Amino acid sequence: MNVVDKYIDHVRKEVVQESDKGWEKMILGFKANKLRTKFLPKKNLSRGYQKLERLMMSLVADSLGKEDTYVWGNIFAPCEIMECFGLKTLSVECLSCFFTGYHLEDYFIDCAQNGGIAPTLCSYHKTFVGAVESGAIAAPKYSVTTSLSCDGNLNTFRYLEKKLGVPFGFLDVPYADDEDSVLYLADQLRELTKNLEEKFGVRFREEKLREILAIENETRRDLKEFLRLQKEYFYPGELICQLYLMMGSHLLIGTEEFRDVLKFMIEDIKSYPKFTGKRILWVHLLPFYQESLREYFNGNEDYQVIASDIVLDYMEDLDVTDPFRALSQKIIHNVFNGSYRHKAETIAALAKEVSPDAVIHFCHWGCKQAAGGSVLLKQEMQKLNIPMLILDGDGIDKRNSHDGQMKTRLEAFLELIGTEDLPC
Amino acid sequence: MLGYICKYAPIEVFEAMGVEIKRIEPEVTNFNQADMKMHPNICSFAKGVLEDVMMHDYEGVLLTTCCDSIRRLYDVLKEEMPDKFIYILDIPRITKDAGITLYEKRIRSMIKSYEDFSGKKFKEEQLAEVIKNSNQKAAISRKKNCKNIGIVGARANQNIKKILEEKGANVAFDLTCTGLARKLLLEEDHVLSGYTRGLLSQFPCMRMEEAAGRDALVLKYGDSVDGIIYHTVQFCDNYAYEYAWLKDKITKPLLLLETDYTKQSYGQILTRVEAFLESLGSLNGLNASHIKRKEGEENMYVMGIDSGSTSTNAVIMNEKREIVAYSVVRTGAKSGESAERILQDVLDKAGLKREDILRIVSTGYGRVSIDFADENVTEISCHGKGAHYFNPKIRTILDIGGQDSKGIRLNEEGEVVDFVMNDKCAAGTGRFLEMIARSLEIDIDRLGPIALESTENIEITSMCSVFAESEVISLIANNKEKADIANGICHAIANKSYSLMKRVGMEPDYMMTGGVAKNPGVVRAVEEKIGAKLYICEEPEIVGAVGAAVYALNQVLT
Numbered sequence A: 001m002n003v004v005d006k007y008i009d010h011v012r013k014e015v016v017q018e019s020d021k022g023w024e025k026m027i028l029g030f031k032a033n034k035l036r037t038k039f040l041p042k043k044n045l046s047r048g049y050q051k052l053e054r055l056m057m058s059l060v061a062d063s064l065g066k067e068d069t070y071v072w073g074n075i076f077a078p079c080e081i082m083e084c085f086g087l088k089t090l091s092v093e094c095l096s097c098f099f100t101g102y103h104l105e106d107y108f109i110d111c112a113q114n115g116g117i118a119p120t121l122c123s124y125h126k127t128f129v130g131a132v133e134s135g136a137i138a139a140p141k142y143s144v145t146t147s148l149s150c151d152g153n154l155n156t157f158r159y160l161e162k163k164l165g166v167p168f169g170f171l172d173v174p175y176a177d178d179e180d181s182v183l184y185l186a187d188q189l190r191e192l193t194k195n196l197e198e199k200f201g202v203r204f205r206e207e208k209l210r211e212i213l214a215i216e217n218e219t220r221r222d223l224k225e226f227l228r229l230q231k232e233y234f235y236p237g238e239l240i241c242q243l244y245l246m247m248g249s250h251l252l253i254g255t256e257e258f259r260d261v262l263k264f265m266i267e268d269i270k271s272y273p274k275f276t277g278k279r280i281l282w283v284h285l286l287p288f289y290q291e292s293l294r295e296y297f298n299g300n301e302d303y304q305v306i307a308s309d310i311v312l313d314y315m316e317d318l319d320v321t322d323p324f325r326a327l328s329q330k331i332i333h334n335v336f337n338g339s340y341r342h343k344a345e346t347i348a349a350l351a352k353e354v355s356p357d358a359v360i361h362f363c364h365w366g367c368k369q370a371a372g373g374s375v376l377l378k379q380e381m382q383k384l385n386i387p388m389l390i391l392d393g394d395g396i397d398k399r400n401s402h403d404g405q406m407k408t409r410l411e412a413f414l415e416l417i418g419t420e421d422l423p424c
Numbered sequence B: 001m002l003g004y005i006c007k008y009a010p011i012e013v014f015e016a017m018g019v020e021i022k023r024i025e026p027e028v029t030n031f032n033q034a035d036m037k038m039h040p041n042i043c044s045f046a047k048g049v050l051e052d053v054m055m056h057d058y059e060g061v062l063l064t065t066c067c068d069s070i071r072r073l074y075d076v077l078k079e080e081m082p083d084k085f086i087y088i089l090d091i092p093r094i095t096k097d098a099g100i101t102l103y104e105k106r107i108r109s110m111i112k113s114y115e116d117f118s119g120k121k122f123k124e125e126q127l128a129e130v131i132k133n134s135n136q137k138a139a140i141s142r143k144k145n146c147k148n149i150g151i152v153g154a155r156a157n158q159n160i161k162k163i164l165e166e167k168g169a170n171v172a173f174d175l176t177c178t179g180l181a182r183k184l185l186l187e188e189d190h191v192l193s194g195y196t197r198g199l200l201s202q203f204p205c206m207r208m209e210e211a212a213g214r215d216a217l218v219l220k221y222g223d224s225v226d227g228i229i230y231h232t233v234q235f236c237d238n239y240a241y242e243y244a245w246l247k248d249k250i251t252k253p254l255l256l257l258e259t260d261y262t263k264q265s266y267g268q269i270l271t272r273v274e275a276f277l278e279s280l281g282s283l284n285g286l287n288a289s290h291i292k293r294k295e296g297e298e299n300m301y302v303m304g305i306d307s308g309s310t311s312t313n314a315v316i317m318n319e320k321r322e323i324v325a326y327s328v329v330r331t332g333a334k335s336g337e338s339a340e341r342i343l344q345d346v347l348d349k350a351g352l353k354r355e356d357i358l359r360i361v362s363t364g365y366g367r368v369s370i371d372f373a374d375e376n377v378t379e380i381s382c383h384g385k386g387a388h389y390f391n392p393k394i395r396t397i398l399d400i401g402g403q404d405s406k407g408i409r410l411n412e413e414g415e416v417v418d419f420v421m422n423d424k425c426a427a428g429t430g431r432f433l434e435m436i437a438r439s440l441e442i443d444i445d446r447l448g449p450i451a452l453e454s455t456e457n458i459e460i461t462s463m464c465s466v467f468a469e470s471e472v473i474s475l476i477a478n479n480k481e482k483a484d485i486a487n488g489i490c491h492a493i494a495n496k497s498y499s500l501m502k503r504v505g506m507e508p509d510y511m512m513t514g515g516v517a518k519n520p521g522v523v524r525a526v527e528e529k530i531g532a533k534l535y536i537c538e539e540p541e542i543v544g545a546v547g548a549a550v551y552a553l554n555q556v557l558t
Helices: A003-017 A019-039 A047-065 A079-084 A092-102 A105-114 A123-133 A152-164 A179-200 A206-230 A239-251 A256-269 A291-297 A323-332 A340-354 A374-383 A403-416 B011-016 B032-037 B044-055 B068-080 B097-118 B124-132 B158-166 B191-200 B209-222 B238-246 B263-279 B335-350 B379-390 B430-440 B444-451 B465-477 B482-504 B520-530 B540-557
Strands: A070-073 A088-091 A143-146 A168-171 A278-283 A303-308 A358-364 A388-393 B002-004 B021-023 B060-064 B085-089 B148-153 B170-174 B227-233 B254-259 B301-307 B311-318 B323-330 B357-363 B396-400 B405-410 B416-422 B510-513
Touching: A003 A019, A003 A092, A003 A105, A019 A047, A019 A092, A047 A088, A047 A092, A047 A239, A047 A256, A070 A079, A070 A092, A079 A088, A079 A179, A079 A206, A079 A323, A088 A092, A088 A239, A092 A105, A092 A123, A092 A239, A105 A123, A105 B482, A123 A152, A143 A152, A152 A168, A152 B209, A152 B238, A168 A179, A179 A323, A179 B097, A206 A239, A206 A256, A206 A303, A206 A323, A206 A340, A239 A256, A239 A291, A239 A303, A278 A340, A291 A303, A291 A403, A303 A340, A340 A374, A340 B068, A358 A374, A374 A388, A374 B068, A388 A403, A403 B465, B002 B044, B011 B021, B011 B097, B011 B124, B032 B044, B044 B068, B060 B068, B068 B085, B085 B097, B097 B191, B124 B191, B148 B158, B148 B209, B148 B238, B158 B170, B158 B254, B158 B263, B209 B238, B227 B238, B227 B263, B254 B263, B263 B379, B263 B416, B301 B335, B301 B379, B301 B540, B311 B335, B311 B540, B323 B335, B323 B540, B357 B379, B357 B540, B379 B396, B379 B405, B379 B416, B379 B510, B379 B540, B396 B482, B405 B482, B416 B482, B430 B444, B430 B465, B430 B482, B444 B482, B444 B520, B465 B482, B482 B520, B510 B520, B510 B540
Parallel strands: A070 A088, A070 A143, A143 A168, A278 A303, A278 A358, A358 A388, B002 B021, B002 B060, B060 B085, B148 B170, B148 B227, B227 B254, B301 B357, B396 B510
Antiparallel strands: B301 B311, B311 B323, B396 B405, B405 B416
């Protein structure tokens, strides 16, 4: 066992045995990992993905170290507004992924389930609720959630408020994409800024929000350009890089750091060889720990995940002259809001843009909105003659999926899409 | 006829247009269509509605954006039934003025769509008439001389109420969305606005922002009843949050009951509800004081018989509470036939005849199929009584039988205070061990002793029995030792068991019952996990039957 594994094992034991003592050590580990990404980046990653990993490690390690610098959010919380107050947004879904670094997900999930939380709930939410139930983590002053996409959001944040007394700002995202909805949500966004002003004693400046949205527009254009290039060039990455991109495009969008990393990636990717393998469009979350998937998608020049709906769930420019309205439109028009027809059409549009050889839809345990429409999406992809594989599993809890079964399905699918020389 | 599902649906609007509208209450035998067109891991209610709508001739269905599963149900129905009125109404989660204004607009759009679809016309005056003529029932209705039960949580399946009524209990309140009276407000000048305001001011469900205010009302209502059933639907996770929060706040006995809207789930609901009522001291018909020991008779015998999925067990007990004889046989395809067999066997062992037995109480999963029993009591109550009989210090029981596993917590009188049951999947049961033993090509009786010889720790990560079996096969393929695999399986069972015990509230002393208590590998693993010794009686399979016999004896002696 090397020193890193020993530390991970030590922290895990400490959290399980004396939960209140583990938190500081968890943060210390995140900080050490941040340094590792700076001085000893993973050699199998392309330079851009190394930078991206470092940025995400910094976001988590730096924020957690100072409780008044961040809020808890869900992945769709409008981080642009929090940025106006100098606050980072740490989504509970992403933090749950970071806890897996200490192999704590099963312990936290058991804590949540033993406390009465439904075993069929999304494992990201269970992990986070369990971390709170176990007493292992410290809380910030405030949190922000939307109702977008997932029933768990409102319920999880309400539960956290009851358990830990962390108040939360709630944004009710209407289903219909129309003017009434936009106005309804825009008013809630304005209300959120007032609550944040009161909570953090910082005055809100609309001008600042405009600047952030301008950077966001630039970043989104860069992101689209990067995805366009990724279908042309082999840019070594790992499955988890898609999650880092998702973190960036949701928790750091509108920041100069994320924009700059993307700009670097756009230039850097052109120095890599042309990609001649199979291009995969990934739909929904990625089980980054799954052995068989890692084998095929981590730095494999035969298969490259070139885009994912979780990264580019909104594709248009924002109107910086009317920032609340623009943010409201962005959230309402998100691919995960409204009918599945809207989602299927948006993914079809993305598919036309990035021309994948195949689509893989991962049905994450507990995510009803994704799983429930997977058959409809497959029909939509059939219309475009794009083969699609539906994989059932769990994005975080290893106990809910079986690698052997996943490997068989994946390999059969890869054979089906006409690959000639399988790597194993 | 239109179907609808949600309490926020403006059904009076349709009634005002003369449209028949029916709340969909699915009770289906399978989810074949839903599993094919949606996904197996969708809320069972949504899947049930899909099956129901495919089976019946609705003019259309009015859905609401109440949850993720229903949103996807709408998408599928819309694709499948393009000629019907399949409509999803967006309900704001915020019930302040902004929400009311938005909802009224949404209802107006819905009316317009239905007018276009049907050619009918909506008039506000007619809605006002419907509201005036509506009956609003009382929220709480307690009854004397019976157990008053309240129902909270996700929409209550009609079988729960039916079973409660059949067992002589009164449903004093139903705070789920199927039980609440509608709140209809009439504002003469703004009929639809007032009506919308009324709809959104109903007792909030868990999707609403205001739902934090539910706690106070649930706790207030809870004080007025003898026990509360907290209902959840399989694959609907929203209400479990409330249960997790309220379970330590509610002072009255609380039963967590999960249902799945299939006809087959009736038996599972029945066992849990019966056991709950028994734990409240409402043993229906068991206060049979007319059964008396015959005068002049020297000895008196009663029998308890436990019809489980794997074994049928019988115990004869005398008036001194001594076990006179017991017998354990394998349950065949027909539980009634196994019972007949064991009746003769145990009578022979005791040297008694059928007419010597004054009273017979049956228990277990096949308890209702035993014709010669005078009464039946659930296995949960019987395990409680049986455990108390063997060792009065026992407070927490882990029972692992052939097809289910249970955690039961007792008070010092041996009465059940709380219980949790897993009878929905094979993981952590005797059947699971049998499957694994087959894969390892060893006799089931050898699995435990072999596990004790293990030298290497192997972790079986999968919770699902099918996944676990594949995992075991992979381990065999990797030349892992049988002893180590067997030990890994014992630990997997121990983890599952720990979770059951934890959920029921762990209190020492601990006892393990059921056939799996004979497996030394599992016993050792559970003891390691809970950090305490398990009390195991000489024949752990007969604890339920002993409890049934104690019930029979108590009846005769009272």
